[in-house]
Amino acid sequence: MDIVVCVKHVPDAQGDRTFTESDKTVDRTSVDGLLSELDEYAVEEALKIAESHEGSTVTVLTVGPDQAGDAVKKSLQMGADKGVHVSDEAIHGSDAAATSLVLAEAIKKIGSPDLVLTGMASTDGTMGLVPAMLAERLGLPMATYASEVTLDGSTVTIRRDGDTATERIEVSLPAVVSVTDQINEPRYPSFKGIMAAKKKPVETWALADLGVDAGQVGLDNAWTTVESFTARPPREQGEIVKDEGEGGTALAGFLASRKFI
Amino acid sequence: MAEVLVLLDHTDGKLKKTSAELLTLAKRLGEPSAVFVGSGVDVALPVLAKYGAEKVYVAELPDAADYLVVPTVEVLAATVEQAHPVAVLLTSTPAGKEVAGRLAVKTGAGVLTDAVDVEAGEGGKPRTTHSVFAGSYTVNATGATDTTIVTVKPGSVAPAAVQGAAEQVALDVALSDLARSAKIVSSEPKQSTGRPDLTAAQIVVSGGRGTGGDFGPVEAFADSMKAAVGASRAAVDAGWYPHTLQVGQTGKQVSPQLYVACGISGAIQHRAGMQTSKTIVAVNKDEEAPIFELVDFGIVGDLFQVLPQATEAIAKR
Numbered sequence: 001m002d003i004v005v006c007v008k009h010v011p012d013a014q015g016d017r018t019f020t021e022s023d024k025t026v027d028r029t030s031v032d033g034l035l036s037e038l039d040e041y042a043v044e045e046a047l048k049i050a051e052s053h054e055g056s057t058v059t060v061l062t063v064g065p066d067q068a069g070d071a072v073k074k075s076l077q078m079g080a081d082k083g084v085h086v087s088d089e090a091i092h093g094s095d096a097a098a099t100s101l102v103l104a105e106a107i108k109k110i111g112s113p114d115l116v117l118t119g120m121a122s123t124d125g126t127m128g129l130v131p132a133m134l135a136e137r138l139g140l141p142m143a144t145y146a147s148e149v150t151l152d153g154s155t156v157t158i159r160r161d162g163d164t165a166t167e168r169i170e171v172s173l174p175a176v177v178s179v180t181d182q183i184n185e186p187r188y189p190s191f192k193g194i195m196a197a198k199k200k201p202v203e204t205w206a207l208a209d210l211g212v213d214a215g216q217v218g219l220d221n222a223w224t225t226v227e228s229f230t231a232r233p234p235r236e237q238g239e240i241v242k243d244e245g246e247g248g249t250a251l252a253g254f255l256a257s258r259k260f261i
Numbered sequence: 262m263a264e265v266l267v268l269l270d271h272t273d274g275k276l277k278k279t280s281a282e283l284l285t286l287a288k289r290l291g292e293p294s295a296v297f298v299g300s301g302v303d304v305a306l307p308v309l310a311k312y313g314a315e316k317v318y319v320a321e322l323p324d325a326a327d328y329l330v331v332p333t334v335e336v337l338a339a340t341v342e343q344a345h346p347v348a349v350l351l352t353s354t355p356a357g358k359e360v361a362g363r364l365a366v367k368t369g370a371g372v373l374t375d376a377v378d379v380e381a382g383e384g385g386k387p388r389t390t391h392s393v394f395a396g397s398y399t400v401n402a403t404g405a406t407d408t409t410i411v412t413v414k415p416g417s418v419a420p421a422a423v424q425g426a427a428e429q430v431a432l433d434v435a436l437s438d439l440a441r442s443a444k445i446v447s448s449e450p451k452q453s454t455g456r457p458d459l460t461a462a463q464i465v466v467s468g469g470r471g472t473g474g475d476f477g478p479v480e481a482f483a484d485s486m487k488a489a490v491g492a493s494r495a496a497v498d499a500g501w502y503p504h505t506l507q508v509g510q511t512g513k514q515v516s517p518q519l520y521v522a523c524g525i526s527g528a529i530q531h532r533a534g535m536q537t538s539k540t541i542v543a544v545n546k547d548e549e550a551p552i553f554e555l556v557d558f559g560i561v562g563d564l565f566q567v568l569p570q571a572t573e574a575i576a577k578r
Contacts, residue, residue: 013394013395013510013529013530013533014529016397017394017397018394018398019398038511095371096362096365096372097365097366097371097372100362100366120511123510124394126375126393126510127358127372127374127375128355128358128362128374129358129361129362129365129372129374130362131359131362132330132358132359132360132361132362132363133362133363133365133366135363136334136362136363136366136367137366139439141331141439141442141443142329142359142443143329143443144329144355144359145355147504157446161503161504161505162355162451162505163451163458163505164450164451165448165449165450165451166448166449166451167445167447167448167449168445168446168447168448169329169443169444169445169446170443170444170446171442171443171444172442180504180511181511182504222371222405223365223369223370223371223372223404223405223406224371224372224373224402224403224404224405224406224409225402225403225404225405226400226401226402227388227401227402227403228400228401229393229398229399229400229401230398230399230400231397231398232392232396232397232398232399232537235536235541235554235555235556235557237553237554237555237556237559238556238557238558238559239557239558239559240548240553240556240558240559240560240561241558241559241560241561242548242560242561242562243560243561243562243563243566243567246570247544247560247561247562247566247567247570247571248560248566248567248568248569248570248571248572248573248574249570249571249574250560251542251544251558251560251567251570251571251574252570252571252574252575252578253574254542254558255486255519255542255571255575256578258519258540260464260486260518260519260540261485261486261575261578
């Protein structure tokens with residue numbers, strides 16, 4: 001089973017994330033980056049599938065500037081077999097459509113994987129569009145928001161826990177599957193894993209290696225434009241009451257004063 | 262006037278509330294046209310006319326609901342080609358976003374997701390408002406393409422009734438092999454809690470680690486105000502509450518009139534799901550809990566004491 005996992009390097013959500021003033025793109029330098037938490041679940045699921053299918057290969061793929069290599073590294077430390085990092089200055093400011101184009105071409109160059117796994121969304125843009133765009137570009141079926149993945153021969157069945165129903169969805173391989181944070185508990189890299197990762201192959205590709213023209217990607221060619229960004233004014237802290245036996249009454253009093261009850 | 266397509270979210274013709282919301286937003290941009298995929302259009306027509314749909318494109322595909330999104334994408338792509346709309350509006354749900362992603366690649370149209378407002382911008386193109394980075398920034402964006410696809414969060418606008426012709430236009434779309442590639446083989450409906458829907462509720466009461474797994478006081482307090490009940494990730498991960506009711510970055514993003522956080526510390530993961538709420542109240546034993554930085558009113562105290570007392574006080578009113 002050949003599996004490609006798409007991962008993203010994102011600014012840490014614990015930091016004060018912001019935008020770059022000049023071009024209104026996400027500021028990827030002022031806050032430390034890391035492997036998007038939601039992608040760790042995809043890496044973990046790939047490793048679990050590989051462990052139960054002898055002869056499997058897990059390739060982790062990212063698109064992003066130099067520091068995005070850290071996302072590949074972390075995935076290799078977790079246990080992925082090899083990495084591909086597509087990096088090219090022309091990619092800066094790309095929208096979801098251009099990102100999916102680069103990913104799709106990279107996946108074609110890697111080979112024809114049986115399964116492409118992704119997280120449900122990135123933790124920075126949170127659009128959740130890339131998996132679907134990727135499936136469309138690769139002409140593959142797709143099952144999204146999996147909280148369980150079962151492989152049986154050339155069929156993948158996923159469980160999706162929706163608001164109104166729990167569904168089981170079946171697709172034939174090759175396919176794209178996106179997973180939620182409910183699917184597994186991602187492993188921490190072990191010392192052995194960290195040492196082993198140093199010897200694992202990582203290829204770095206530029207757009208030219210993929211036959212993608214710079215005119216198809218980047219900020220100037222994006223299909224959407226960010227016009228402005230405004231920091232939300234910080235909330236002003238209101239009254240804090242210590243409960244000394246009348247806290248519940250005080251709470252009801254506040255709710256009544258605001259006409260909620 | 263340019264057409265604006267609205268993809269209808271429905272079950273056998275019974276429309277979700279978001280369909281009227283999208284038609285209301287579409288009217289701001291041009292002439293609203295609804296796109297109906299599936300069966301039961303006769304049930305939907307009166308509602309569509311009431312909320313201003315001038316045209317209703319109908320693709321009668323009785324088995325569309327048995328497959329994930331691709332049949333809908335192919336119908337929409339054909340409609341975009343025919344109508345040259347300035348925008349395609351969909352609901353921000355997992356399915357809505359999946360349709361949007363595939364449709365964008367198929368038609369070369371830009372996509373803007375999770376809009377909380379849509380208005381007509383330059384040249385009649387949609388100008389959208391988004392809340393990003395866990396609600397810490399507001400972003401305005403536009404499409405750079407002739408057609409822009411926008412997914413809109415539920416509850417972003419109050420539906421406005423305005424009569425439309427709702428003239429039916431039959432679509433005959435030949436589906437590809439890929440259309441029926443992701444089959445829904447089983448569907449078990451969830452039992453309803455009888456409480457309001459989390460993302461649409463005016464009041465949300467959530468419980469976290471501080472409940473210790475006992476949501477009884479949280480639920481009783483919520484019920485006294487006819488509120489929806491949510492949970493923090495810690496509570497969901499501990500198995501105390503279903504994931505579908507998780508409020509936070511990887512759960513639901515809510516923006517009610519009133520949000521009450523009970524026994525929730527207020528980690529960024531949680532704040533991402535609730536900090537755009539109009540009024541925020543917290544009950545927490547730990548006076549250092551970061552959630553108190555956000556509140557309009559906070560009680561430092563044990564939720565097992567405070568909530569039952571408040572519930573009783575509300576019942577007496």
